[in-house]
Amino acid sequence: MSCYQSTRNQTINITETEAILQGISKEGGLFVPKELPKMDFELNALLDFNYQTLAYRVIRLFFDNLKEEDLKGCIAHAYDEKFDTPMIAPVKTTQTAHFLELFHGPTLAFKDMALSILPYLMTTSKRYEQEDKEIIILTATSGDTGKAALEGFADVPGTKIIVFFPEEGVSDVQKRQMTTQKGENTLVVGIKGNFDDAQTGVKQIFADQAFEAELAAQGFVFSSANSINIGRLVPQVVYYFYAYGRLAQEGSLQVGEPMNVVVPTGNFGNILAAYYAKCMGLPIGKFICASNKNNVLTDFFEKGIYDRRRDFFVTNSPSMDILISSNLERFLYYMCEGDTTLVTEFMEDLRTKGYYKVTEKMQEKMQLFEAGFADDETTLAMIKKVYEEENYLMDTHTAVAYAVYDSYKTRTKDLTPTVIASTASPYKFTGSVMCALDKKYETQNDFVLLKEMEKLLNNQMPEGIRGIETLPIRHQCVCEVTRMKETIADFLK
Numbered sequence: 001m002s003c004y005q006s007t008r009n010q011t012i013n014i015t016e017t018e019a020i021l022q023g024i025s026k027e028g029g030l031f032v033p034k035e036l037p038k039m040d041f042e043l044n045a046l047l048d049f050n051y052q053t054l055a056y057r058v059i060r061l062f063f064d065n066l067k068e069e070d071l072k073g074c075i076a077h078a079y080d081e082k083f084d085t086p087m088i089a090p091v092k093t094t095q096t097a098h099f100l101e102l103f104h105g106p107t108l109a110f111k112d113m114a115l116s117i118l119p120y121l122m123t124t125s126k127r128y129e130q131e132d133k134e135i136i137i138l139t140a141t142s143g144d145t146g147k148a149a150l151e152g153f154a155d156v157p158g159t160k161i162i163v164f165f166p167e168e169g170v171s172d173v174q175k176r177q178m179t180t181q182k183g184e185n186t187l188v189v190g191i192k193g194n195f196d197d198a199q200t201g202v203k204q205i206f207a208d209q210a211f212e213a214e215l216a217a218q219g220f221v222f223s224s225a226n227s228i229n230i231g232r233l234v235p236q237v238v239y240y241f242y243a244y245g246r247l248a249q250e251g252s253l254q255v256g257e258p259m260n261v262v263v264p265t266g267n268f269g270n271i272l273a274a275y276y277a278k279c280m281g282l283p284i285g286k287f288i289c290a291s292n293k294n295n296v297l298t299d300f301f302e303k304g305i306y307d308r309r310r311d312f313f314v315t316n317s318p319s320m321d322i323l324i325s326s327n328l329e330r331f332l333y334y335m336c337e338g339d340t341t342l343v344t345e346f347m348e349d350l351r352t353k354g355y356y357k358v359t360e361k362m363q364e365k366m367q368l369f370e371a372g373f374a375d376d377e378t379t380l381a382m383i384k385k386v387y388e389e390e391n392y393l394m395d396t397h398t399a400v401a402y403a404v405y406d407s408y409k410t411r412t413k414d415l416t417p418t419v420i421a422s423t424a425s426p427y428k429f430t431g432s433v434m435c436a437l438d439k440k441y442e443t444q445n446d447f448v449l450l451k452e453m454e455k456l457l458n459n460q461m462p463e464g465i466r467g468i469e470t471l472p473i474r475h476q477c478v479c480e481v482t483r484m485k486e487t488i489a490d491f492l493k
C-alpha cells in the first residue's frame with residue numbers, strides 16, 4: 001500500500017488519496033512517497049507503450065490504492081482529444097537538440113500534462129476518503145498553472161477553484177486566458193505583488209487553522225493544484241519515460257544508454273519529476289537546471305547556499321520568475337536521506353534568515369545536477385538563432401533551457417543524447433517571441449501578433465487561444481496581498 005509522509009515530520013503517514021486531498025501537510029511540509037517505487041517493466045517496452053498505457057504503468061506504482069479501473073478512467077479522461085496530437089507529448093528532433101513538447105494540451109503549457117488529470121485524481125480521492133465537504137482549490141500562479149487548473153476544474157462537481165496571479169507579472173495572452181475563464185465555480189484574482197507573494201499568501205492560508213475551522217463549518221475544505229500537491233508531481237514523471245522511448249525509437253539512443261534532461265525551472269516540480277524517473281530506474285545522466293535572471297537555483301547548485309535575499313526580476317519567461325522554489329524542499333529531503341529535522345531547519349532558516357546552507361555530504365550528492373541561467377537578451381537571441389538555423393520556433397522558457405544547454409555543451413563537450421523540456425507553445429508568449437525574430441513587431445500588441453505568428457509558421461494557432469481577444473472578460477477582481485483571505489471568504493459566502 002502506498003504510504004506518504006511529510007518532508008518535515010516522519011511520523012505523519014497517510015495514503016495517496018489523503019495526500020492528494022490535503023495538498024500540503026499541516027506543519028507546512030510536502031508529502032513524499034515513503035519509498036520511491038522501481039519501474040516494473042523493461043526499458044524496451046518504452047518503444048511500444050502509448051502515452052496512456054505508459055501513464056498507467058508509471059502512476060499505478062505511486063498510487064496503488066486506486067483500483068485499476070479508477071486509475072485507468074482518470075487517465076482516459078485526462079489524455080484524450082483535449083490534446084491536439086495522439087502522441088500527447090511528441091519529441092521534435094532538430095539538428096542540435098531533441099525537444100520534448102509538453103504544450104499540446106488545452107492551455108498551451110506543460111502544466112496541462114498534470115492538471116488535466118489532477119481533477120479526476122481529486123474527485124476519485126474524495127470518493128475513496130468519503131469526504132463530503134466541497135473542495136476549494138487554492139492556487140497561486142506565475143501564469144500557466146492558473147489557466148491549466150481553471151480549465152481542469154471548471155464546473156467539476158464538488159469543487160471550486162480560486163486562482164491568484166501577479167497582476168503585473170504575466171503575458172497578455174496568459175492574463176486574457178485566465179480572466180475570460182468560464183465556469184460557475186471559478187474565481188480569478190490579480191494581486192498587487194509578485195508570484196512569491198501569491199505563493200506565500202496561499203501557503204499561509206493553508207496553515208491558518210482558525211480559517212480552516214471556519215470554512216469547515218460552512219462545508220468547505222482546501223486543497224492545492226500547485227506542484228506542492230503530489231497529485232501534480234507524479235503524472236509529470238511519465239513523460240520522461242515517454243521521451244526515452246521516442247529517442248530510442250528514432251535511433252537517437254540505444255536502449256540502456258543514458259539520456260540527459262534540460263528543464264527550464266521555477267518551482268522545481270518538472271525537474272524533480274525527472275529525478276523521480278531516474279530513481280525508478282530510467283537511465284538519466286545529467287539533470288540540467290535552467291533559470292532566467294532570477295537565478296537563485298543556479299547559485300544554489302554552485303555554492304550549496306539557497307539565498308532568497310536578492311532582487312526579483314520580471315523577465316520575458318514569467319512562468320519562471322520565482323525566488324522561493326517550493327519543490328526544492330522535496331529535493332532536500334532526498335539529498336539528506338529523509339532527515340526531516342534537517343529539512344525543517346532549512347525551511348525555518350529560509351523563512352527567518354532568508355537563506356540556508358546544505359551539508360557537504362548533500363552538496364556531493366547534488367553533483368548529478370548542473371545549473372545555469374540565461375538573461376532576457378540571450379533568450380531572445382536563441383529564439384532567433386534556432387528559428388533561422390533550424391526552422392524551429394521556441395517559446396521564451398524553452399529558449400532559456402536551450403541557451404543553458406548550449407553553454408553546457410560548449411563547456412563540457414558532453415554529447416549524451418539530451419532532451420530539452422519544451423514547456424510552452426510560442427503562441428503563448430507571442431510578444432516576446434515575435435520581437436525576438438524582428439524588432440518591427442515591437443509596436444504591436446500580443447493579439448495582433450498571434451495572427452502574424454500564424455502567417456509566419458504557416459499553420460493555425462492552437463484551438464485553445466483562437467478568438468481569445470474577443471471573449472468577454474469575466475474576472476476583474478484585483479486585491480492587495482494582505483487581503484487574499486477576505487477575498488476568499490467573500491467568494492465562498
Ligand SMILES: *Cc1c(COP(=O)(O)O)cnc(C)c1O
Binds near residue numbers: 110144264267270424
Ligand atoms: C511552470 C512553468 C515552468 C517551471 O516549471 P516548474 O515545475 O515550476 O519548475 C517553466 N516553463 C513554463 C512555460 C511553465 O509554465
